[in-house]
Amino acid sequence: xxxxxxEVARKRFEMENDIQEIDNSDAVYEFEExxxxxxxxxxxxxxxxxxxxxxxxSAIALIKMAMHARSGGDIEVMGLMQGKVVGDxxxxxxxxxxxxxxxxxxVNPQTEAYIYITEYLSKSRDIGKNxxxxxxxxxxPGYGCWLSGIDVSTQMSYQQFQExxxxxxxxxxxxxxxGKVEIGAFRTYPEGYHPPNESPSEYQSxxxxxxxxxxxxxxxxxxxxxxxxxxxxxxxxxxxxxNKYWVNTLSSSPVxxxxxxxxxxxxxxxxxxxxxxxxxxxxxxxxxxxxxxSKVTKDCTxxxxxxxxxxxxxxxxxxxxxxxxxxxPCSMELxxx
Numbered sequence: 001x002x003x004x005x006x007e008v009a010r011k012r013f014e015m016e017n018d019i020q021e022i023d024n025s026d027a028v029y030e031f032e033e034x035x036x037x038x039x040x041x042x043x044x045x046x047x048x049x050x051x052x053x054x055x056x057x058s059a060i061a062l063i064k065m066a067m068h069a070r071s072g073g074d075i076e077v078m079g080l081m082q083g084k085v086v087g088d089x090x091x092x093x094x095x096x097x098x099x100x101x102x103x104x105x106x107v108n109p110q111t112e113a114y115i116y117i118t119e120y121l122s123k124s125r126d127i128g129k130n131x132x133x134x135x136x137x138x139x140x141p142g143y144g145c146w147l148s149g150i151d152v153s154t155q156m157s158y159q160q161f162q163e164x165x166x167x168x169x170x171x172x173x174x175x176x177x178x179g180k181v182e183i184g185a186f187r188t189y190p191e192g193y194h195p196p197n198e199s200p201s202e203y204q205s206x207x208x209x210x211x212x213x214x215x216x217x218x219x220x221x222x223x224x225x226x227x228x229x230x231x232x233x234x235x236x237x238x239x240x241x242x243n244k245y246w247v248n249t250l251s252s253s254p255v256x257x258x259x260x261x262x263x264x265x266x267x268x269x270x271x272x273x274x275x276x277x278x279x280x281x282x283x284x285x286x287x288x289x290x291x292x293x294s295k296v297t298k299d300c301t302x303x304x305x306x307x308x309x310x311x312x313x314x315x316x317x318x319x320x321x322x323x324x325x326x327x328x329p330c331s332m333e334l335x336x337x
Contacts, residue, residue, distance in 0.1 A: 081095045148214075
């Protein structure tokens, strides 16, 4: 039953994250370092601030990053990604954790981490993994996938000296609640660049105590379209990773595991409603108030749906594993003779 449950969960995970299976001969698995360096030598991203439009992440890298983010709990963690670029697409083939000390709001690599990066990439080349470091990832436990002011400064520095470079953010708490990896991929604009006044491509819930930081810096970077892939070459490694990921993350009940996060979400929704209720003024303010209430309604609906799914999952597991019904003994007829 446990094996069946894990297998069903894996298929559901792949479906919800839309992980596409590609052929083993796909060009994504080919890498010739000299040819690759020649292909990016003209650096087209210098002439187009939003040159990169897409990110493709391997299922192996996705699960590794999600596991690492989950292991940090309420503390931010950080790692690097290995891969390459093909045209306007950044391809993430693998990821590895960094030995850094983070806090609940930021994570900064020190000298020890940079030494580790150098040694790790050197060992990777020794075993034939020649893909360069292509970006960094870190976690935002419970407050969504976006770049803070510190994240923007870090990414801008990387893009200045380490191009091509990508920033990925994962929210492990929202991942546990929804069952789908909450992830975002971003690149920053050059200093002083003012992008067109466009609204965000997709609404996301930002905690009230983070809204100011989000609003001040949200025009300094842009999101990339993210997709995921795997092939039969990844099967064995995926099986090993999945067994650990399933036990540590998805097999646990989000109702119990995330109860502090859910409580915080409910309090945040209440604070936002109070803020919208106390807002008064002309018609434009009323329209803004309606917009805020509409957003809080979306947040409340999402939280409620995730809780219902968590409760349904818990009831199913309880029925499957704990409700043992003994088989009644067979009735025996006595021989009258």
